[in-house]
Amino acid sequence: MRCAPNPNGPWHVGHARMPAVIGTYRERYDGWFCVRFDDTDPETKRPDLEAYDAILDDLDYLGFEPDATYKASDRLETYYDHARDLIEMGGAYTCSCSGEAFSELKNSGEACPHRDKESETVLEEFEAMIDGEYSSGEMVLRVKTDIEHKNPALRDWVAFRMIDTPHPREEASEYRCWPMLDFQSGVDDHLIEVTHIIRGIDLQDSAKRQQFVYDYFGWDYPEVIHWGHVQLDDYDVKMSTSTISELIENGELDGWDDPRAPTLKSLRRRGIRGEAIVEAMTGLGTSTTDVDLAMSSVYANNRDLIDDETDRRFFVRDGNQIPLAGEPPAEAAPPLHPNHEDRGVREIPVGDSVMLEVADIPDAEEDGDRRIWLKGFGCFRFDDGVLRYTDDDIDAVREGGVDVVHWVPADESVPVRMRTIEGDVRGHAEPGVGDLEPDEMVQFERVGFARIDRHETESDDGDGDEETVAYYAHP
């Protein structure tokens, strides 16, 4: 099987579907798959030189290594050779009709005057195309199909055209005569011995077009499956390479790994494993209808993968500082993981005030007993803006009525900027978070999973304040 990307940028989440499915099939059926960059349009779909490696990198993130990698722009001579053979068989002709003129003839099922040229003439003109003697739009090579075919989309389609703009790859920059996808891909699929093709419904007619070439050469066409488009919920940004690219260009996104971008680089930075994406993608199947991928299913898969090994921490978003009263212990010691006491505890020095999330502060208007349990620490009653230690034991929680909340010490907490799909959230995390290694995953209790990205020193005011940057993964 093959994955045939157009190297015009790093992959968005939807691109993961192809490698996810064919990679999984490869494992299941002891198959083979390659990546073939179909980079045969140096102009309107101009390849981005960095995208080749970016895509292979994304593939690696998903957990796959292709058995082979090709670039169509390395294989022009092969396509030329096959075109020559086709011409000799009378299966193609050079045509200098304008696009509009041909389109009109085609739609009325009429052949153009170039169709009946001698193959010697065609060959000569095609060699001239290869030599770059025409400029863009002057001459094309058409495959002779059936000019009266009931589906107008299949009538005498273009196989090669002239492009004046040089290909960005130096190795291919001298070529001016470029094959169209249907010719290039059709020939390659046979030569590379692809047995099964999966492609989008936008290419539904490709197999039928290419069948004409296969018939001329006497080849058997691979099995084809067409699938619909994938959409993601949860994102404001449209899943389209060009849209994302524009947003990055004009500064609305920080880059391909901005958490607000629906890209693989972004998911990776948020600490979501490639495997979680692959599972969600294979679960979509291969139906021809358009499908909506719920990000929650990616998250559920990821949670399954990381929950057990991810330690717990406290992180208070937009906290309010509240003084403590009474005689609470000087230190709290909640476990790193509730299901793994052997991993030990986090020792959190408390000080004389804490920060709580606004939503967790007991409402003075209500008639409750206004007690809350600071998780891993103890029970307090909220009164007159002060949390007074009650010395109740945990039975107070078990009996009900006392909520357990997360908190951080006001003095020794670590400022955190957490980047999410919806934008940045600021707050404070417990002291130990400042010492975590970048790339480590944490679960901020009652908030969600996040990946520690880096520890920054704010240089603006020069006071050396540290800020930890985390990327939010999911609940």
Add this chain to the structure above:
RNA sequence: GCUCCGAUGGUGUAGUCCGGCCAAUCAUAUUGCCCUCUCACGGCAAUGACCUGGGUUCGAAUCCCAGUCGGAGCACCA
């Protein structure tokens, strides 16, 4: 306009080829309960779907026809 394709709960999917074992599977989501010093993990339960109308048949999610809705192609893009 011409030509293709498709339609199962909020989402995805199994079942459709070869009609009965389907008052429809599994996952996710949502809700509730249990567990729990997390709104995590785990356990239990509930909610919720065969596009519509005809036809064939003892019997239709499954076969046929029509309609509706949705998608795609008719590029010198991929």
